[in-house]
Amino acid sequence: MTPLQLNTTPFHQRTAALAQGHAWRRWAGHAVLGCYQLHHDREYAAIRSGSGLIDVSPLYKYLIHGRDACRLLNRIVPRNVAKCQVGRVLYTPWCDSHGKVIDDGTISRLGEKTYRLTSADPNIRWLTDNAGGMDVVIEDVSRSLGAVALQGPTARDILARVADAEVESLRYFHLTEGTIRGIPVTISRTGYTGDLGYEIWVAADRAVPLWDALVETGADYGLLPAGILALDVARIEAGLLMIDVDYVSAHRALIDSQFSSPYELNLGWTVNLEKGPFNGRDALVAEHRHGPTWAFVGIEVDWEGLIELYAAVGLPPQLPTTAWRISVPLYVGRTQVGYATSGCWSPVLKKYIALAHVETRFAAPGTAIEMEVTVEHHRRPVAVTVVKTPFFDPERKKAGAAGQRGSGAGDGT
């Protein structure tokens, strides 16, 4: 009998061979590497100054096609899918009937009547329940489709050299079809790092040669395979939220306070109340009218304050060596006004940053509040300031290639 094991990704043969410390982590039922090297800092550095190659195959992926594909997605998500043209990608959360977020992911329009939805959690039942009475076919392609993210300032140059596809002109949140050494791929200019980057979608049985092609070509461009510890730092810098860490899915929340609406997650920009009926619309209309109770913000820890706290016990300031994902209380005076859910030292910004839920009245950038830090086993308040996210937002994220027209803002991230 085969012992019960986590699934492996289509790139496993290559990723496993590189695992210096066997730092396997669980992601959606798959074994993936936290870091390939013994520490993730070089992998992180690759993302910000060369390119990181990240196996993101554990994402759930659904192919949705048929006459009502757009109608189905449009009734599920608060963004207007009808405005998504062929070759475009949009990011969106989706809600239950009470307007509380179930999950978030991307919708790629692959054809006139064909879309691909990615999600962090399994959604097949939710999709099926929503598809009642509609002329649509939903295919779970999570296992048959591999995905690898190529993220960093040199990502475009690598793809331009290895891919037979329109990469140079590919704009932010657009996708294109092509081949890499003869392997058919879809390349989307998307990612979870807030940097210039692409995600490459490939049939699972062609994943290994694709990996080889990218690694070989990337050797000249500072490419390193990067694990999810490095990715976690990058996504916090990018201000991108993570299910189960920064919010609880409405499908798993047990008590009222565990549910979050898109407005409460700083995703109000994805909600289109004018587009017609969609799940949770009535509740969101009401919330929009009254205003949300909570806000999801970025905070920066006051460096001087941290130095003082540690100086008091005779130590230099101590910093987290990896991103943390626990709930940390935020105070104004003695009153708790919120909690941070993920945080890290940002090597590129040289700042200690975190993503946090705060009561709306404390959400304005510049608001001074306090966060609890544990200094040598003692809990202490340190000053923090509410700031805008993304913390790190390089121009290259959306910019065109040299000589190419930039894709600009308002492109629907």
Added chain:
Amino acid sequence: MTAKRYHVIVLGSGIESLVAAGYLGKAGLDVLVVDGAESVGGTLVTREVVPGYRFDSCLDSPGYLSPAVVADLALAHHGLKYSLGEPLMVAPRPGGPALRLSADLEATAGSLRQASPGDADRWPAFSDRITTLAGLLTDMYRRLPPRPGEGGVGDLMTILRLAARVRRLGRVELMEFLRTFPMPVADLLDDWFEDDLLKGALGVVAVRHLALGPRSGGTAFGLLHQQVGATAVPRGRPIISGGVGHLAWTLEVSARERGVEFRTGTGVAQIVVTEGGTTGVVLDSGEEIPARAVVSGYDVRRTFSDLVDPVHLDPEFAAMAARVRYRGVAAKVNLALGELPDFTGLDATDLRGTVVLCPSLDYLEKAYDHTKYGEVSDRLALELVIPSVSDPSLAPEGGHVLSAWLHYAPFHRRDGSWGESEREAIGDLALRILQDAAPNMANAVVGREVLTPLDLQDRFGLTEGQVYQGEVALDQILFMRPIPGWSHYRMPVGGLYLCGPATHPGGGITGQSGRLAARQLVRDQKKGRGRRAWT
């Protein structure tokens, strides 16, 4: 031309739709009833299928006809006449004395004594017990079902009233009530009786329109449900002068007198929903009729899968709606007869009541065994009525009309669906079973109409041929009917109500759901509840 805007459009003209329309008209609302059929009545239709012979083609009885509805809508004034057929139920016994169940306990005991003195002795206590327990249901069926976990005053009052009523039952009866509900009816009957024929006949009553056998859990509840409103076992069948279609007709006349308008011959294609609430309907012809509220007499599937655009439904609700169980299991055979069947030991006056052909619970359970696997047994139970015995106007001089329900004929056949040859086969089978009990039937049949479960769906709009618009089983009653949490007739689309047998208290109980649905709508209207002002 702008179409007239009604307060309420009622979909379908089945009996509950007509009752709801009558009450709404009585409340002073502008009401329009829309039905795709040419004439009103839905499943209550009396038609001349064979020249000279008029049949209650689909349902042959309104079940328990709520006296409150008859009075409120002045149906007697509009010509409704009905009486209980007596004896209530008979069953011929091959080579022995027939079984006669009568409203008179002594008479029934007398009949039972011939087969089993013990059964005869126990009959009065059994009848009393069943009548008491069913009485509790009768009480619950008159009101909105209490919803567990809802803190409303109305729910609390219903629960308190129920608790008071339960207290009056006494300890033994309360225990019996709780014990009986989930029991297989076979166990209940075995507790009391030994005569197979008696148990077989009552078993048929308990599994009426259920995809369950007498040894399935919850069928004792089936018996209680069929006893609602009764003072004797079995409930008996109100025989309506002129056929069941006449009941529909008097309801229509009563409704018209209250200003209700009717549009027949054009069905509804869509319930229009704007901003989460209904604003009217679109007919098959494309014509849109605006209204402030829509009351659907159709079942959950027809209403929500066919008529409402799914994007307006909460997917959790839609998923629950899709899970409603239908599973029709009965076929109908209508026979035009040149003479009365000559059942052993039964004379013409005995045939005023229901005739059951089912020798034992084993026989019934074996017929059900096939149903589980999508097959039709060649030994079915028949429950038949011959309304022309009481109302000779239904057939030519000397002739008779006979309507029989066949248990079981599963909608979902393993070998595919119901076609022409399957229809003829089950008609022949019914005739063969009838001939075994009454040999003179071999040459007495002048004409016949056979309705398979698929026919019931296609011709009467009964999903999966389920005449109660969804099984009346333990998990689909009270606050769970039609959909758990949505038992108070208002649906999650603003201004949309359900009123058919799909809703509490369900099929076999006539008039209550239409009455309760209309009452909810009128209350909402008075409170200005719902999305749109009613003025």
